Amino acid sequence: MTEQIEMHPQRWGNPANASSLPESALGLIELAFGVNEQPAVDGATPPAPVIGADAFAALADVVGAEQVIVDDAIRALRTRGKSTPDLLKARAGDLSDAPDVVVRPADRAEIERLLAVAVEHNLAVVPFGGGTSVTGGLVAARAPYAGVVSPDSVRMKKLVAVDKESMTATLEPGLRGPEAEALLAEQGLTLGHYPQSFEFATIGGFAATRSSGQSSAGYGRFDALVVALTVVTPSGTITVGSAPANAAGPDLRQVFLGSEGALGVITEVTVRVRELPAVKVYVGWRWPSFDAGAAAMRTPAQAGMLPTVIRLSDEAETAINPADPSAIGAENPGCLMITGYEGTQSAVDAKRAAVTALLTELGGTDLGEEPGEKWAHGRFNAPYLRDSMLDVGVLVETLETATFWSNRTRLYGDVKAALETTLGEGTIVLCHISHVYETGCSLYFTVAAKESGDPLTQWAAAKAAASDAMIAAGATITHHHAVGTDHKPWFHREVGPVGVQTLRAIKASLDPAGILNPGVLI
């Protein structure tokens, strides 16, 4: 049960799937940025654990001695997340943010006792799910704590209950995306949540960070899929979600969704599920411009006619990653859109026909299923490519935001300009819209620049400029990457002093000793 594929501390994903860049790509990269091999430090080890014998014994008393792990290799695997700065630090041999001890509780009762031990021994608690944070969500403050303990949900992978009449399923937090889908598929069901981190991220993490997936247009964001959840806090355990909807005061589910381990440890999540789709079809579209495509996306979103997947690349992203070069290129310039349909054959046929008619009327060109299938085939691969780029000295990172439709053009221009200005000539900024709503959409940027001698400082400046641009434009600092430590200053500007005060009040009440993911979010 605790055997699972682990990511390399310095790289994304399943090591078996790591691929080096093809020669052709390498040539292009050399032209654009120059190639400057960046060897990573091998065999770095985290600092020796500082945890005391008393605390160690108390933890062992809760979960069993064999589930209290101070092994360097395991601690290295539980260090930070997978942002580019995280990878750069790991490549440089810096594992200073490693937890002192990894514990693997089996159930809620053990987590309740674990938090009591942490309070008693003044241990910071950094809940670990898939370790895919790209916002410093696993980089808690070390002071003034006597050590950092990382409760790992790897032993909590049960499908607890299925209610086929209500179409809900109750899942333990440690289930990774594919594991949850496999258990649900045995029942003919699906969750339909496919973020890029799908292969590694966990149910608990999806809830803690308000994850959003590539099929969220059809299935809903994760926060909309959660019907109920159980959270263990140092002040007690709470289960929220007594009905599909209610008017019983503030919606406390929405306080714990997005709480990023700072208010409690999520031990159970009840989600809405759907019938396993019989058919999945993905279709490519060409639009004359990003503006034209983006304007067109608004129509199905506001007409209640969204497909399961709808995403649009801007000119730069389309040019670099053309899913169908023959259909979009010098002779047929424009932008690539992917639409996807999942469900029964008849539902897929009906929705596809309606969306096709609408998009055609709006000026799109149907490119058929080939580009759609290519996108679907590679949909989780981008982070592997980042590793290969970092290997040759190209700084690659992503960031994302969301705003209302009327603010889209400004936000796109401002963030792009901030990145290009800060990183300088030769910087490539790509963008796509990956999530649309009735009132607005997300913007997801990928940035590539020649690595400077100090890439951490180089990126920090660019990230700050882009974040400033988002807040200045009245947009959100994050549509689906969460806050962590990296977004905290901008998050606090976004919600304002009364918002921060509200969150601090909740934190102070539920976690009076401040042991839960200190420094993250609040």
Place this chain on the structure above:
Amino acid sequence: MTEQIEMHPQRWGNPANASSLPESALGLIELAFGVNEQPAVDGATPPAPVIGADAFAALADVVGAEQVIVDDAIRALRTRGKSTPDLLKARAGDLSDAPDVVVRPADRAEIERLLAVAVEHNLAVVPFGGGTSVTGGLVAARAPYAGVVSPDSVRMKKLVAVDKESMTATLEPGLRGPEAEALLAEQGLTLGHYPQSFEFATIGGFAATRSSGQSSAGYGRFDALVVALTVVTPSGTITVGSAPANAAGPDLRQVFLGSEGALGVITEVTVRVRELPAVKVYVGWRWPSFDAGAAAMRTPAQAGMLPTVIRLSDEAETAINPADPSAIGAENPGCLMITGYEGTQSAVDAKRAAVTALLTELGGTDLGEEPGEKWAHGRFNAPYLRDSMLDVGVLVETLETATFWSNRTRLYGDVKAALETTLGEGTIVLCHISHVYETGCSLYFTVAAKESGDPLTQWAAAKAAASDAMIAAGATITHHHAVGTDHKPWFHREVGPVGVQTLRAIKASLDPAGILNPGVLI
């Protein structure tokens, strides 16, 4: 701007629309309950205001002396809400919960200063919107305060902004349902929020109580329609809602939605709007039983094929209020369902055809538009009928809950039994499902019983038994009536001690003096 139709302190609705019972109905009521005329006390006045001269002067300094009102008639109009116990008390001449002073601020700045004055002078603040609460939401604790001030939003009725690209509108809190719709209609837009309180309830109240309307299947509950809101608290003013969706921590919108005046005063609400529908069609259906109809409702809800309106009466409600007696009766027994379709002609045609095919396949009988139109015509009339029943000594009240589909039958049986057992022989309990979701539905009960000599105590026992049954069944204490003071004990059982502690922590931080709607919700 401040001229609006006011409800009689002892009755629901527009006095011009009050109607006495037709002779035929009176005959039936006499058969069922006996008729026992209940004359109301005329000309009762609220207790003399206790507010001090200093506080009065400070309030006048904020809003102007002419907007600080101690007139008995106005204070009577701002006393309690419109639950049956509220009406019974008013009919008995008990206006003891009247505010000491009604103030009418013009804008956010005045509300900010008003709260400062309230803190300084230890005044309880009971925000007043439409006064349609049926859960004691306007019955704040009087002790230990130096007086009760009711800020009335009657002067805040502006449509602040419209964004047709993002399809959002920003509204002031004092707009009643028809006023908001009229302003939006001038722009070709609609909010589509039609609770039974539509004619009197306000935008601010809809947000403060998580209102849900008769067309919420199509347009969404009010909490789902809110994109952003501004709330004035004693600790400062906050605007939440920076994007259509985000992962920027807990969703603070959902903390202030449902906060019932206990955390702050809502001064502005930005909502999702839709095109004004060209066509509205309502259709009746007959189902062989409540169970059969309820099971059938689940299919369109889970297939993403919901009409704008879908509601189903149980056998008892159908028999008492047959929208089409010839189609449902002794020879064709069963239950009445109403489906409604709003939108463009082509969208209505397509949705109606799809839903009709589905419901027919599931065993429903299409009764055509006549019963649907009758329902639409009388959709806001039930509370008027309650007044007429109270006039002749019949105790009538409603209550509602929601649960997951698999728990529907149990909840229905348990609540019905609790009411019948407590109120005794001859009690009539009617029920309908008015809101459906993928995972469950609401249940809305109407109860009629012969009034005892002490109807307040009589109803309190029945209400407590029904509420106990809801919580014991794991359902919510309220799907759309909110918590107020009446539901508070059960609400606290529903969210548990950690939930209550969380809400109290927020309250203590935002309202440290505890002046906001004291005793309500928290």
